[in-house]
Amino acid sequence: QLQLRESGPGLVKPSETLSLTCTVSGGSLVTSNYYWAWIRQPPGKGLEYIGRTYYSGSIYYNSPLRGRVSISVDMSKNQFSLKLNSVTAADAAFYYCARLHMESHHFDYWGQGILVTVSS
Amino acid sequence: QSALTQPPSASGSPGQSVTISCTGTRSDVGAFNYVSWYQQHPGKAPKLLIYELTKRPSGVPDRFSGSKSAYTASLTVSGLQAEDEADYYCSSYAGNNNLVFGGGTKLTVL
Numbered sequence: 001q002l003q004l005r006e007s008g009p010g011l012v013k014p015s016e017t018l019s020l021t022c023t024v025s026g027g028s029l030v031t032s033n034y035y036w037a038w039i040r041q042p043p044g045k046g047l048e049y050i051g052r053t054y055y056s057g058s059i060y061y062n063s064p065l066r067g068r069v070s071i072s073v074d075m076s077k078n079q080f081s082l083k084l085n086s087v088t089a090a091d092a093a094f095y096y097c098a099r100l101h102m103e104s105h106h107f108d109y110w111g112q113g114i115l116v117t118v119s120s
Numbered sequence: 121q122s123a124l125t126q127p128p129s130a131s132g133s134p135g136q137s138v139t140i141s142c143t144g145t146r147s148d149v150g151a152f153n154y155v156s157w158y159q160q161h162p163g164k165a166p167k168l169l170i171y172e173l174t175k176r177p178s179g180v181p182d183r184f185s186g187s188k189s190a191y192t193a194s195l196t197v198s199g200l201q202a203e204d205e206a207d208y209y210c211s212s213y214a215g216n217n218n219l220v221f222g223g224g225t226k227l228t229v230l
Contacts, residue, residue: 047158047166047209047221060217096165105213106156106171113165 002027004097004111011117012091018084018116022097029078030055035100036080037107038071040093043115048093052100053080092118123148123220124210131228132200140225142193142210148220150191154213157186157195160224161206169208170195197227205229 008020022036029036037052051061053071061069065084073080084091094115098107125143132138142149142157149155153173158166168177170186173193183198193212197204210222 046223047211049211049219049221052217062218100219101171104156104172105152105154105219106168106211107158107166108168108171108177110165110167 002099002109004099004109006095006097006111006114008114008116010115011119012087013120014088014118015086018082018087018091018095018118020082020095020097020114020116021079022081022111024078024080029073029080030075033102035102036073037098037100038082039096039098039107040091041096041113042090042093045093050082050084050095054102087118089118092116123214124212124222126208126210126222126225128223129226129228131230132197133230134200134202136200137196137198138200138227139194139196140208140210140227142195142212142222144191144193144212144214144220146191148212148214149188149193151215152213153188155186155188155193156211157184158209158211159204159206160209166209200229202229 003025005023012018035052038050049062053059070083094113096113097111099109155173157170159169160166174186185196187194208225214220
């Protein structure tokens with residue numbers, strides 16, 4: 001059974017960089033037909049698509065965060081990562097990693113999520 | 121403001137049917153049949169319920185069904201059960217690699 005798990009600091013200072021990693025187990029990140037994505041959800045609010053990567057590094061970022069966000073892949077560790085720089089209070093959220101079906105554009109496996117708070 | 125519009129709340133009694141709408145534009149819901157629905161219980165990650173407008177992943181009860189008319193997609197939950205009380209989100213492909221979500225609907229089972 002495929003599993004995804006987010007890890008990283010739960011507290012980031014304003015203006016600093018948020019860094020999270022998603023570890024994929026029970027399957028390989030190196031697979032056709034799927035992207036690997038990040039989604040976030042401020043507490044009590046809706047979902048926001050951050051972006052996705054293919055195992056080979058083809059990357060897309062959703063426009064509101066473009067310029068501050070980067071997603072990368074480490075095939076040797078079966079992990080992909082998210083970096084968001086210059087964070088503000090508005091970036092405080094649950095961050096989820098997920099597998100995204102390439103052709104039908106749905107998220108079929110999700111991590112449990114990790115809460116990131118932005119505070120000095 | 122979310123790209124897709126969902127009612128903030130919906131409710132129904134056990135055994136009844138409830139339909140949740142998801143309204144987009146000619147650029148997303150109206151242009152593609154790549155609409156998916158997710159169920160999220162408090163403190164949990166979203167779970168895929170419906171994909172490609174009408175398809176259910178293995179393990180999702182057939183009480184959940186999806187449809188679309190013009191720019192509005194809908195999720196119908198038939199035979200409401202207490203465990204269906206959750207937040208529901210729609211998502212649509214919007215072209216050029218972009219995906220958009222609805223703002224979510226809180227379903228209450230009375």
